[in-house]
Amino acid sequence: MSTSIRVLILEDRSEDAELMVHELRRNHFEPDWRRVDTESEYNAHLGWRPDVILSDYNMPLLDAARALDLLRELDLDIPFIVVSGAIGEDAAVAMMRRGAADYLLKDRLARLGPAVRRALDETKLRDETRRAEVALRASEVRFYSFMNHSPALAFIKDAEGRVLYINNTCEQIWGMTLADCFGKTNYQLWPAEVAARLHANDATVFEGGQASQMLEQFSPPGGRTRQMLTFRFPFTDADGRRLLGGVSIDISEQVRSEKALSSALVTKELLLKEVHHRVKNNLQIISSLLTMQAEALQDPAAARALQDSQERVQCMALIHERLNRDDEPDRLDFHEYVETLARDLFYSYGVDTERIRLSFELQPVLLGLNQAIPCGLILNELLTNSLKYAFPNDRAGQILVTLSCGGDELVKLTVADDGVGLPAEFDWQESPSLGLRIMNILGRQLDGTVQREAGAGAVFSLTFPRTALPETGATPIEAQTAAKKAGTSRISKLGQTA
Structure with missing residues (x-):
């Protein structure tokens, strides 16, 4: 399979340029090439952004040394290979010191293909290194800004x-x-x-x-x-x-x-x-x-990991915000929290709600704070995964969140999307993903289970036994009914007194 490349050839002899192109094709390249032999033409064609430059050492109107200097003045990292009929060792060394990627003689063009491939690989590596360094610096700036605030x-x-x-x-x-x-x-x-x-x-x-x-x-x-x-x-x-x-x-x-x-x-x-x-x-x-x-x-994805952690902290903060609205710091109307968190995440990710619909089937459920926080974090992970991966390329669809608690006091929270789904062989419990590991840990903390269920797209459920709410003589269901009759949630912000 041929590799398409753009080649700028500095050569005053068209037949020599054609020999170079022939040699590139023989080495499985498909060159889109231009030949120039003046400084003005050379400067104009640098805007074409060639992948590699092949230059004769001496030409009447432009030599390789001047061409290489112009390239460096413009701070362009384009591999520059000298192809000359005759070049002394001292001159070749001087060109390499100026920044040439390689040099070879016209009567040894068999080396041209490997030399071009090596130069392209080296340029690609430099480019990847630069991008990684820029990303790392940006990650460090975000990290230090986050920590210092x-x-x-x-x-x-x-x-x-x-x-x-x-x-x-x-x-x-x-x-x-x-x-x-x-x-x-x-x-x-x-x-x-x-x-x-x-x-x-x-x-x-x-x-x-x-x-x-x-x-x-x-x-x-x-x-x-x-x-x-x-x-x-x-x-x-x-x-x-x-x-x-x-x-x-x-x-x-x-x-x-x-x-x-x-x-x-x-x-x-x-x-x-x-x-x-x-x-x-x-x-x-x-x-x-x-x-x-x-x-x-x-991990190189540190920036994304930090943002994920911030979203998890915000998920916990939302619980405390809702607890600030009444005088019971030990219980949460979790069905109300589910809807608020889901809508907040849609807003945070800038979701087009006409394209991705959000729907709920929520029963009133009261949870103690020690269960609300891990349950909320698991909900955050499931919703975030659906928003990130279920609907690529502007795919439309729906996310359904259900919450129920039966007479057996088993709470079941389900997040289902009709997106692209997951491969049948994908074992999410063995995945190295930090978010999936957190779900596993928090599920065990709740003495519950997180399961992948059958269905279109991705369907995950969390099932766990609800613990008795502290400092109340009523059963959880009675307390839940009383809270609904009162017309308000009995919650206050953690760390504040009534």
Whole structure:
């Protein structure tokens, strides 16, 4: 099979140019070629963007050295091969130093085909490398922008405890600049007693190889004492170095609220403890996502992975937003949440709702927060996969979301699309996809199952047993009915008191 290429030939003898074209065809190229022998013609044809330039060394009106210099002045990465009747070794070396891809003699044109193929391969490799570097730089810019706008303190340390990375939240929380922190150990940043405690916490995670959550107290010089909930996790970078990552959340206000409410009614004290417990559980989920992202960042698709994680965090944030609308922080009208999340995702992806229709078959279902969050994340993954992959090339179709809960207290959530579907042999449970792995993990967390079902397109369902709602004497179905009669959802934002 011939390879189509555009060839610009700098040659004052048409018969020599035709010999080159013949040799290219003999080597399975299909050249679209132009011959020029003046500087003005050469400049004009560079706009044609040839794949390769073949140039005689000496011509009356333009020589190879001048042609190569013009190419470099325009910053064009086009392979330039010198094909000459006679060229000395010194001249050939000089041309290679100027940037020529190769040189050969006209009486040895058998080398032309392999030389062109090698030059094209090298140019393709350079182009791919440049694109990868640009994508990597863009990914790094997005990552650092995301981290530096995060209210959480994030850091990375090496095996000796030196700070390799920290976001600028350290200035707000610790009162230290980035320059104060980079390359420093705990003992260089904190008083000996505090440093020893932090060093021990770091060592526990580093040596044990397991993620850990710890409550820590900091008293920066000249600043107020802060209570920090810190999540540490070990990971390995692309060079095989073992590193320690961490995320710290300032929970000073929550701790002060706990102390202020110590004399309040038992119900408020229990509620506060429950809120604190849920805050920690949510942060553990965030920590798990960050840990998985830290591993995934070694993949070239890091930018997409980061965006996926942001969508998952937004999915959890939507739950807390809905919980802000009433005074029950422990239950969620999940059927209302399903519709809101689905419509938000359609808006986020800029879906043409005339092309892809969204429909629902939802029964009223109340879920506790500990089940609503993983269930919401699974719903987010299923909807996102349908929007990404089910309707390529402007294909029209429909996504149907169903939710039910029977007398056996088994909740079933199904997302079905009539898109292109999945290959019959595709085993989603063995897929390396981060999103599918998250679905598996969260399904097990719910003591449930995520299954692929038969149907047109892709059909996935989540089935799990609903747990009893806390602090209520009514059965879940009775509580659900009462909530509907009240005409409002009994939910409030996590971390706020009534």
